[in-house]
Amino acid sequence: MHFEESDEEKMFREMVREFAQKHVAPEWQKYDGETHEIPRDLIKKMADQMLWAPTVSEEYGGANLSWVMSCIAAEELAKADLSIALPVMYLVEASWAFIFDKYGTDEAKAEFLPKVTKGELFFGIATTEPTGGSDLVNSTKTTIKPKGDGYVINGEKVYISGVAESEKYGGVYWFLGKSDLKGDHKAFDAVILPMNTGDGLHPGITTTLFEDMGRMGVSCGGFNIENVEIPKHYLIGEHGKGFYYAMAGFSAARVLIAATCLGAAQGAFDIGVDYVKQRKQFGRPLAAFEGIQFEVVDSWMALQADRHLTYHAAWMMDEFYKGNSNYTQLDIARYTAAAKYKAPHDALDIITRAMTHHGAFGYSKECPLEASYRGVRSYTVGAEGGSHIQKLVMAREIFGPEYLPYRQKQQMDD
Ligand SMILES: Cc1cc2nc3c(=O)[nH]c(=O)nc-3n(C[C@H](O)[C@H](O)[C@H](O)COP(=O)(O)OP(=O)(O)OC[C@H]3O[C@@H](n4cnc5c(N)ncnc54)[C@H](O)[C@@H]3O)c2cc1C
Structure with missing residues (x-):
């Protein structure tokens, strides 16, 4: 057993701490209390330090960062931003972009991940629906059905982080739905849903916003998806998994x-x-x-x-x-x-x-x-x-x- 951080981990912690105390600590009370938005240039600075979706592989601009190191970064960011808004945005992207990198198609990854690691495109997660977020098997009413050479999506997601940022600056979602509403956990498919890839909201998507009690620098909202068609290669991993x-x-x-x-x-x-x-x-x-x-x-x-x-x-x-x-x-x-x-x-x-x-x-x-x-x-x-x-x-x-x-x-x- 070894309970000490390695030299590399210690250096990394020091680097993130210095960055966070210099760039994040002076900012967070402003975005918590006034602007309710993490400044874009702060995200850009983090991306320049390879701290944005750092778990993504180097091929797509990530740092292939270990989970221990990713936790070190989250810890130091939260020490600097006590509202935890910035670490929330960091962790949502670091975890879900990692799963996309692991199971997504090369074509879809090449299309989105380089922009995510540069901090240009928000990468969110959308599983929760109005009928509930805990019991996904019975609550999920969103469908992802084969159509032509791709899929068509219909449904609604609620309490989703980053909706306003995606609408304003661009964002994609790791998105869960069912191919058969009567099916059990084997009826789920995961896809990439391009909410806004630079030209405004994808046709068929409408958004709404909720006002949370905390972490005010990150938005929370919902969206309706009506007959949104996506290509086949946006499927993440295998059908049914x-x-x-x-x-x-x-x-x-x-x-x-x-x-x-x-x-x-x-x-x-x-x-x-x-x-x-x-x-x-x-x-x-x-x-x-x-x-x-x-x-x-x-x-x-x-x-x-x-x-x-x-x-x-x-x-x-x-x-x-x-x-x-x-x-x-x-x-x-x-x-x-x-x-x-x-x-x-x-x-x-x-x-x-x-x-x-x-x-x-x-x-x-x-x-x-x-x-x-x-x-x-x-x-x-x-x-x-x-x-x-x-x-x-x-x-x-x-x-x-x-x-x-x-x-x-x-x-x-x-
Ligand atoms: C700030 C914030 C940000 C969020 N961001 C996202 C996001 O980005 N993407 C996304 O998909 N979702 C997001 N969520 C939603 C979150 O995943 C859900 O709130 C969560 O899964 C619970 O679902 P629910 O709110 O529908 O509560 P419900 O599923 O209705 O559950 C209500 C309560 O009952 C409890 N409960 C449920 N089942 C049981 C059981 N069997 N035994 C005992 N207790 C039980 C739950 O723990 C909960 O306390 C966010 C939520 C918050 C608060």
């Missing part, structure tokens, strides 16, 4: 979410420690009271546990994708679900403690902690799978699939 690719994508996104929440929590922890050392009450610094110290220690222990869990999951993913291990996608799903469950929940506790230690100032908009609370909360509510669903994934591996509640229901119905 879209659900499996989606699960691989969720694992990738979840480990980066854990790293993001870890970074936000570490940022809040550092701010809190500094504050209690200098704020005096009852004739001494708050930090000199054990009531405060013990709470800070609780935060510190949670950070250590989450760091180990997150980087363990990232390391497992690296071993899996290098073909070095006997780990399966199910092992990875279990560990990434654990990290995705623990890190956001612990981050909320850590941020809450730091807010409390700031007294009334902690509750004000001038204190950066409230933005962090709003942002991290998205990952306990639902984004990339709600908290209950992470537990469901872990329970499936602990008890076996036959104990899944919906399988039990099926057996009872049979």
Whole structure:
């Protein structure tokens, strides 16, 4: 066992930290509170540093970055942008563009990925529908049907990140639908949906926007897709395997979410420690009271546990994708679900403690902690799978699939 970062990883962390503190830290409060849009030149600067969709292969302008290194970047970005909007955009693209790179056709990859890694085209994920995002097998009403030499898509997606950016500047989506609505998980196909490749919205697509409580620099919206035709080579991987690719994508996104929440929590922890050392009450610094110290220690222990869990999951993913291990996608799903469950929940506790230690100032908009609370909360509510669903994934591996509640229901119905 080796618990230390390699020299290369240490240098990379230092590089991202320096970049993030110089370019991201001075910007985020403006896009959180005023503009509600991450500046395009910041994205361009990140792309110039090979930090945009860095998990994509070098052939398409990526850095073929390991999952451990990708987590390091997410963590450092979130320490600099406590609202976590920029890391959210980073992680959505890093995870889903990776899955597209892995399973997409060469022709489609050559068409989109070089623009994604340059930060010119947003790369999003669209699985959730008005009928629900947790139970995809029963909730998915969107169809992807063969037509002529390609496919025709009809349906609606909601609560999708990056809709406004895609509409304004260009964007494509890793898109999930069913070829047969009566089918089970084997009826799913994944395709690339070009929402806007430079000439405005694709005909047949109409968008709507929602206003979230946090991570205000990234938009959240929905879109209708009416008779949108795409060529055959936009199919990702094999027909009927879209659900499996989606699960691989969720694992990738979840480990980066854990790293993001870890970074936000570490940022809040550092701010809190500094504050209690200098704020005096009852004739001494708050930090000199054990009531405060013990709470800070609780935060510190949670950070250590989450760091180990997150980087363990990232390391497992690296071993899996290098073909070095006997780990399966199910092992990875279990560990990434654990990290995705623990890190956001612990981050909320850590941020809450730091807010409390700031007294009334902690509750004000001038204190950066409230933005962090709003942002991290998205990952306990639902984004990339709600908290209950992470537990469901872990329970499936602990008890076996036959104990899944919906399988039990099926057996009872049979
Ligand atoms: C800020 C934000 C950004 C998002 N961005 C995207 C995006 O870019 N692309 C995309 O496709 N989706 C996105 N989502 C949607 C997200 O994937 C869904 O919110 C999530 O899958 C849950 O679906 P739902 O909201 O429809 O809740 P539902 O599926 O209706 O579930 C409601 C609640 O019940 C819980 N629940 C469901 N089933 C069970 C069960 N069996 N046992 C116990 N509890 C259960 C859920 O965890 C949830 O808390 C985003 C969500 C948010 C909040």
